[in-house]
Each structure stands twice: as C-alpha cells, then as structure tokens.
Amino acid sequence: MASLSEEVLLVVKKVRQRKQDGTLYLMAERIAWGPEGKDRFTVSHPYSDIRCQKISPDGKAKVQLQLVLHTGESTTFHFANESTALKDREAAKELLQQLLPKFKKKANKELEEKNRMLQEDPVLFQLYKDLVVSQVISAEEFWANRLGGLNNSEPAPYSNKQEVGISGAFLADIRPQTDGCNGLRYNLTTDIIESIFRTYPAVKQKYSENVPHSLTEKEFWTRFFQSHYFHRDRINTGTQDIFSECAKQDEKGLMSLVNKGVKNPLVDLLSLEDKTLDEGYGLKQALPSTSNTNKTVKESSNAAIIKRFNHHSAMVLAAGSRKNCFCHHPFTDSSLFSSEVPADQASETSSTDGNSRDSDFFQPPVKKVKLQEAIEYEDLQRESKQKTVALNLKKSDRYAHGPVPLQSQKYTTSQDIINAVNCIQQEMAHYKPNLTQVREQNSNTFLPSTEMVPSDIQGELKHLYVAAGELLRHFWSCFPVNTSFLEDKVIKMKSNLERFQMTKLSPFKEKLQRQYLGTNLTGHLEEMLQTAYGKFHIWQTRRMMRKT
C-alpha cells in the first residue's frame, strides 16, 4: 500500500514487533513496519505523531527501539539480527534523530498557531465553539481554509515574529560534569551553540574557518572550553590558541564601542566634570595608569574579569536587539575603528569621518530631549489631556464624498471586457471577507432599535450571525462546483446549514417568541439561508438534468 511517491530512506530487516518478524521502513514522512511475507504495513506512524524515541541500554540482551507517540501509546521494535542488531538500531536511531525534530517543529508550530489564533481572536474562538464543539462541522474543515496559507507561506501580519533574545547566562548553562576519570564533560546543545555564535561572531568565524578542514567539531569545542577565552579570569594568551585572536577581536570591538562614545550626554562621564583640576593640584593622586607593570597578576586578572563581563553583557544585548546588523559586527567595527584615526587629519574623506561630525550635529536634539525629561515633574503638572492630532482637511467635500472618477470610460473591445473579467476573477479568488470586522455593521443595520432588545439576546444573535456567515462562506466557496470533492462538500455544507437551522436558529427563534420579541430579528438570517438553499436547489436540479 505504500504510495509510489514515498521515498524510502532506510530498510532494516529482521525487526520484530509483537513477537512477529518483519521489516522496518523509514520513509520520508513516516515510519512503517510490515510482517514478513506480506506486502502491507501493520504499523505506520507519521513522524509528526511521534513524541520521542527510546532505546534500550547498551548492556541489555535485547536490542530495542521504542517510539512514544503524542497520544501516549508506544510501539517497540526489537532488532533481531544477531550480528548487526546494534548497528541496525544505531542507524535507525540516527536517522530518526535527524528526522523527528523537523516534523516536531512543524506539528507544534501548527498547533501553536491554531492556539494562538483562537486566543487572540475571541470571535473566532466563539465561532469555533459554535461550529466545532457542537459538531456542526469538523475541526479540519474549520481550519482548512483558515490555515491554508500558513504552512506554505507565512501570512503577512505574523511574518515579523518577535526575535528571541539570548539568555545572559548561556555560558553558565554549560555545566561541566566530571566523568569520573579526571576529565570534564560539557554538554552542548544546538541552542547553546547558536547563542555562542550570535553573541560572539568571532567564534563563529573561527568555526567556519577551522571546522571541518583542520579540526573536528568536537575538537573545536574542546579547545574552546580549554581556552582562556571561555575562562574569563585567565589572561595569558598563548599563541597557539586559536581563540587568542577572538579575544583580540573582542578587545577591539570593545574599544570601538568605547571610542564611539555615548549618545546620551547625561551618562557621559567624560564630559561630566566641568573643570578638572590641573595636574599636581588636588588631594587625589593621579592614577598610576602608565605603570601597568607593578600590577599584580591577581589584580589584572580581576580587571580582565570585569572587562569581559561588561563586554559579554554588551554583546548579549546587541545580539538580542539587532541580530541582523550584528552578524558582521567585527568587520563593521574594525572599519569604524580605522576610520576614527584619520578623522582629525583629512577633511576630504568627509563621508567616512562623518561619524564623529554627524554625532556632533545630532547631539543637541538627543540632549534636549534628555534634559527635558530630566527636569520634568509629571505630578506637578495638570494632567494633560491626550494629545490628538487635529484633522486638517484641505478639501472637505472630497473627504465627504470620496474620490470620484475623473471621467467614465467605456469598454470598447471584447478583449478589454475579458481582461476585466479575468482581473475581477483573480481578485475574487484572493478575496477574503473579514467577518469580525463587519459584524458591528450587520447588527447595527438590522437592529435599528437596539435598546428594545436585551443585550444577551443581542450577543447571541451576533454569535449566530458569525456562525451562519462562516457556514455560508464554506457553502458559497464550493461554487462553481467542478470537482467531485466540491460536490461532496457542497452537499455536506447544505446539510450543515440545515442542521444549523435546526439546532441553533430555530431554538433561538422560539426563545425570541417566548420573550415576545419581534421575530423579524432572525429574518435576515433565514433569508440568507433560503438564498443558499435556493442556489443549492438550482444546482441540484441542473445536475440531475445533466445526469439524465
């Protein structure tokens, strides 16, 4: 029964399942097992259904692989080929390990997306309750054209997802464990590696330079953890250490950050003091800045820690806030750094040294704003009313009537008309009514005397409208009916509509009658349903005629 299109990635023979010998197939989208001698699978799980895989410990006699599904069920495969059992199992495991995360993400993403949509949109949630929970239509149908675009291409409003920042302590999360024989074991996950790369682009660069040509991945990380770069209190920079260059680059980056100065003049400690004392005056001695030599090793290692903490925090912050700009950070910064030097000599390179000049020009506004902020006492002022922008109309009649066509145009050729029709058809294909947006208007137009109707009834009516609208949308989207699938659907939708009228609309109508409210409240709804029925009837009679 395996469909032709499926690609088989791995076949393992002599695998037992429920004490039956058989063959295990790992395919592009699912894992399947068939008993020996039969050409159909008795076990078949799409990868997206699998939560995790478990393997039996190495010492055990039976070499097994267990798949745990999201539903909680599990399936166990026993690799029975004596000589290659372990190898078979490893191969299957490896492959699964690569495949599962892909599908997991997809499944989770879909669920998450649905969940999110329901949470964000109360109307949709109500609709879901009305239609799906009360089993008017199935969940798949409900989501079918709502999530339509989701899997293929992200819909526009959600495409700019919020960036996830980096935990400040990602390096701390790599807890070394002693393996019992004088060694340390670090556990790295892809997340941590990504964090390291995002925060320290220099390491990423090293990685791409060295792995896998000169170092294996494992060796690379081993060296990383051994380097002074990871241990912030070590200051000796061995020349062989491939990370000493990273450290230098970081140093440079930090330097350029420092040299760039700060934008906010209120935190600029350099220009805080108005008049420093001349050299030689004052109580405090000048710091022995030049005599680095007499610093003890401990002192300079302490200073290194402090420096690196500052740098680390700055990098984490930068990586989180503007990931894209910072990917190529060391290059931009070094170029910035070098352009700083000729800034005071040449005036012809005004575009590059614009850095310093520009900042000078832009400073006053920032400064003004910050100063104003600093002197503001919000509670001493009368609360200012919300500032609104006054609408300034230059031509008020244009505003009232909307744009009018300058001249009416007549279609001259039939080609034009065909084009126009095509155009409209295209537009209509993408047309998506946003029911939640129009519902206000509906209830307003059809309920001229809202004060006559109690609010709970109004609410209920609103829900009915939304539900009916949704069903009708499904119904009408079936036309023109040109495939058998649509035929099935339109018939199902018709029955759905009828069911809706029976289970929802009629009780509501009765309720209205009981409360002596005008039954015309539901008139419009019924009208819409009747139109649909009419359409369906016409379609059916036509079909009958065609068949006969």
Add this chain to the structure above:
Amino acid sequence: MKLNIEGLLVYFPYDYIYPEQYSYMLELKRTLDAKGHGVLEMPSGTGKTISLLSLIVAYQKAFPLDVTKLIYCSRTVPEIEKVVEELRKLMEFYAKETGEVNNFLALALSSRKNLCIHPEVSSLRFGKEVDGKCHSLTASYIRAQRHSNPDQPVCRFYEEFDAVGRQVPLPAGIYNLDDLKDFGRRKGWCPYYLARYSILHANIVVYSYHYLLDPKIADLVSKELAKKSVVVFDEAHNIDNVCIDSMSVNITRRTLDRCQGNVETLQHTIQKIKDTDAAKLREEYRRLVEGLKEANIARETDVYLANPVLPDEILQEAVPGSIRTAEHFLGFLRRFLEYLKSRLRVHHVVQESAPQFLKDIFEKVCIDRKPLRFCAERLQSLLRTLEIADIADFSAVTLIANFATLVSTYSLGFTIIIEPFDDRTPTIANPVLHFSCMDPSIAIKPVFQRFQSVVITSGTLSPLDIYPKILDFRPVTMASFTMTLARTCLCPLIVGRGNDQVALSSKFETREDFAVIRNYGNLLLEMSAIVPDGIVAFFTSYVYMENIVASWYEQGILENIQRNKLIFIETQDAAETSMALEKYQEACENGRGAILLSVARGKVSEGIDFVHHFGRAVIMFGVPYVYTQSRILKARLEYLRDQFQIRENDFLTFDAMRHAAQCVGRAIRGKTDYGLMIFADKRYARADKRGKLPRWIQEHISDGSLNLTVDETVQLSKHFLRQMAQPFRQEDQLGLSLLTLEQLQSEDMLKKIAQIAHQA
C-alpha cells in the same frame, strides 16, 4: 500658580506644588531678607531647583536693588544645563502670565571645551588641550604680533568678538551652553569670551563650583561679580572636598624635572629679550617697584573677590628686591627647586607643618619667607612680560610658585607630607610631596565674605551643623525638610545577617571572609530575581569590588545572577564606564533588566541619576569609609579635632554616611518614583550611623528592619514592590503631598507645612 510667600509674589511654573517646596521657599526668603547665609537640606526629586529659582527670581524682580545677581553653582555639566532649562521654563511662565517681554539675562558658563566653536580647537579631546590651543590663538601679544606678521594664526571668532562684541550687551534671554554656541556661530563671536564678559551684567549666572572656589580660576572669571549677589551651591554635600582640592598641591619628581625644563626655557627667553628688547624688562621692574597697588585699591573698594592665594598683606607691599629682576628671580626659583629636590630624596616618611618647612628652607638655602610669598605673582608677571604663548607648558613652574606662595602665607590649615614610596608598592621609589589643605574654609572664605547671601543646599547634608563648622561661617537659617509622601515610595532596609546568621559587614577584619562575600552574593542573587528592571549596587572601594567580583565569579554566583539580569561593572576608565552605563540603561529600557556594580565615591555615585526603572533597588555593600590609613586623612582628622572639636570618628562616620546617602538617594528622584534602599552592613543599625542619614531616609527605617536576614529582606522587598507596582495617580497625592493653590491657602495646611522644616 502665583504664590504669596510672606508678602512676596512668586510665580511658580506648575499647577501644583509640593508642601515642602513651599516650606523651602519660606526659609529661603528669610535667608535673603536677613542678608545672611543658609544651609538647607531637601530630598532630591522634590523640585529643589525650581523652588530656588522661582523664589530668587521673584526676589530679584521685587527688590532689584537688594539682589542684583544670582550665581548658581552646580557640580556637573548636565546639572548646569538642567538648571538653565528649568530657568527657561520659569521665564516662559513669567512671560505668559504677565505678558511682558522677559528682560532677564541668564546664562551658563562652562570651560572652553564645552563652548568653543573654532573648528580646529573644538575638535580637541581634552579640556587642557583646548585651553592651551585657545590661549595660543587669543593671547594679547599673539594678537599684537599679528600686526607685524599677518600670517600669525588667530581665532577669527575671538577677533570678531573683541572688535564688536563688547559694545552691545548680550540681549536679554536664557542662554544655555548650546544657545551660546548658536548665538556665537550666528554672530561669528567666540561664545566662551562672550559668556565670560556677559556674566558681569547678567542677572543669573549658572556655572560650576570651580569658578568660585578654585582661586586660580575665580581670579580670572569671577573676580568682579557684584557684591549684592546671592550665591547658591547646589549638590553641596561635597563642597568641603572641592575647597580642599583646589588648595592642595602634589609635587613629584616628574613635576620637578618638568619645572627644571621650564626654568631653562625662561632663562633662554630672558636672554633673548635682553638682547633685543631690554626696555620691556625695565618696564616690568618699574611696575614691580610700584607694587601691586592696583589690586590693593580694587580690593579695598570692594570690587574684587579676594584671592586666597594672594593674601591681603602682600598687596600692600612691593615685590621684594631680591626677586625683582628677572635673572634674580630665576636664580631664586633654581635654588628653591634644588631644595625641593633634596627634600624628595628621603627614605622615610616626613610630616611637618608650614612653619617647620619655612624654617628648614631658611636654614638650608637661605630663602626667606617674604620673597616666597610673592613667588606666584612674580612668576605671572614674568610670563606676561616674556610673552609666553603656551601657558600650559609652564604648568609645572606655576605649580611650584603657587606652592611657594601658599606655604609661606598660611601657617595654619596646611600640612606637608613627604612620602618616599606608595604604600602599596614599597619597593618602588616614587617620592611625592603632598602639600595638603586641611581647612576647607580657606578657599571658601572669600565667597562668604564677599557675597551677601550664600545658600548651601543638597539632598543630603545631614548632620546639618557640621557644615557651618568645617566651612567656618555662621548661617542665619539651617533647615532640613522631609518629603511628604502619599505612599511610602522608599523602603530602606538594613541587612545585618546572612541566612546562615553570619554577620554582614565590610569592616576590615572580615573583608576577606568568604562567608561574608558569599552572603553578599546571595543577597544580590536573590534581589536580582525579584526586583524588576534595574538594580544598582555600590561597593565601598574599587579594590574591594574587584575582589568580590572575582570571588563571585569563582563561586559561580555571577553566573546565576546572569540568569536573571545582565551585569555591568564600573571600571576605572571613564569612557568604558560610560559605555557600560549606556548599555545598562538600554538593558533596563528593553525589559531585560540589568545590574550595575559600582563604587561609592566613584563618578557614577556622584553624577548619575537612576530614575524610575533605571534603579528600582540600590544595594549598598558595606559602609563607604574613606581609606583611613592615608596620612593626609589622618592629618586632616587631627586638624579637625584640634581646630573645630570634631572627633575623628564623628567625622569619618559623617563622611561615610553622606556618601552612603548619596548612593542610595540616586534611586529616588521624585514622588512618582520608587525604590528599595538596601544597606548591607550590620553597622548601619547603630544609632550613631543611622542618625547621620538624612531625615527623609531615616524616618522610614522602622525598628523591625534594622537587622534583617537575606530571606527577610527578600520577603519585605517583594511586598514593597508589589504595593508600589499598583497604579499611582495624581488624585492619590492631592491634598497630601501635592497641593493646589486653594489647598495651600487653608489654615490646616499652613500649620502642617510649618512642621516640614526641621530647624537644626
């Protein structure tokens, strides 16, 4: 609103007023009425500046003859600019209410670095370079040389200003630093000299302390300011240190070497001039014979601010004959220099008083006291005569000359300490001669004497009575104001123990104790988990912070903290720290939250505010005592004990507590702000320490929060933070800590307000 402060109409540019602002203005008015000096402490964030400005401006308008000028001194450039902006707001309000055009001239003055618009000069990085370069373009003889040599570069902005700038006074208005620059650019005038010239007729001048307190600068800038001025020192809690700094001198081997070079250069120049233009030197000689008569007349007629480096007595005398000719003076300087060199060749620490030093110098090299006293003045005259272009090059010889004058003028209030090496590095010879001022009143005395009213104010001046003592003046008003609060928005907690009952303290004996360091780390870790946004932690010294950070790193505490917040640390490099600060603010701003580890007495603790979410908690690790082993400090303590009867411990505690208060006060910058103030040292619980905190902090320390464990602190903090996170609207404050005009006028309220001011 318009207020009636004991009969004075005060325009206040807000719709509401804090009760303490009203009370503050009352006290201030009484000070001005009495034409005396005042000490006023009011919590930061209660609108001290605007109260001051409103009242004094109103006073100036009402009694233009009694108070002609307001001289407002602040500490940092941003502070200065803030004051001017507040003033602008006030003046706009005046214009709106009265409909009159503002006729006040108010301006900020700052160093050349902040005002220069010369494209080349202003691009220099350091203030000193800017000053030097400016001087080389604008000195009078440089400009005179231009007449004969048109290629001589001069500053066109200065030339333009000199040609026309003085004829028309600066039009009335409010000029911040940037406004001055704009104005200068438009007119093509030098904003710096324009500002310096304009302060003479301005109604309000805002500048830094140094322009009044540092005799070297005050003599240039503030000498001719009107006597009927009101001087305000804002953020004045450190004013004594500023005074002392401006009068102290350190001389190292390097200074002497450079001085030697200077003397050689002078020698050459004199020789050259002698060959070409001997008349110049003769002219100078004549002037010196006549003495400093001009200066004397000016001072007697009360036109000038006295210069403490130039004491009264020497003005009445002519320069002594032994140093009148240029060569003689140079010889004299050489001898003095050699003597100093010999003094620096010591192997043990020497401490002596000024008279002892004078006696020694007389015995060894036969230098009398009298010529020494004229040294500074004589050198100035020589430099002028020789037309030295770059004064900055001669800073070393100027320093030595100033030292000579000071040491021979003041027999009291100074001490000389010669240390052959730094205490931390006893093997490296690095002799230093400290000539340190111990009496801040020397530098500030001319200010008190000259100006009618001097107001010293800050958020933290407690205990109030110590300032009049150490600055040696008699104030007519001394008051401390509390902060009226509708909700207790500050929460001072004293953490005395760790969870394991280990006493927490930064005292010397337990400084290296791992248990204490670990508990400090625990406290920070726990707080980082519960406090939103920013936390600022202060350590007692830089070395202490380095050690703690290192051991926190080893113990893995910092890593755990990083899980909650990013960590930024103050370094000794100002540029690096600025960057860290900005990143810290960015991290607070984008919601990640951050911790700033900083140092009490450091630049951050003095100049940076942590408003709102930038500082939800301040943790003070330990009591920030000054390094007590320093000999200079010991000498100063001794002096304070002998002269002012201030006990050593009292002063040390006072000094530590004012810095602690400064640190924790950084977090609260207004009534809508809130913050935790955590004092992590059990010594804070003692009455002598606690009693020296400002009243507005003290009154919120409950008896229950005197010796908390870390866990208890966390519990209390959580509670506090949750309460504070509730919405806080203006209505909640109205009538309690915020008043409308009607509420202010009610009897009850006036009675209540009378209690706010706490007379010391």
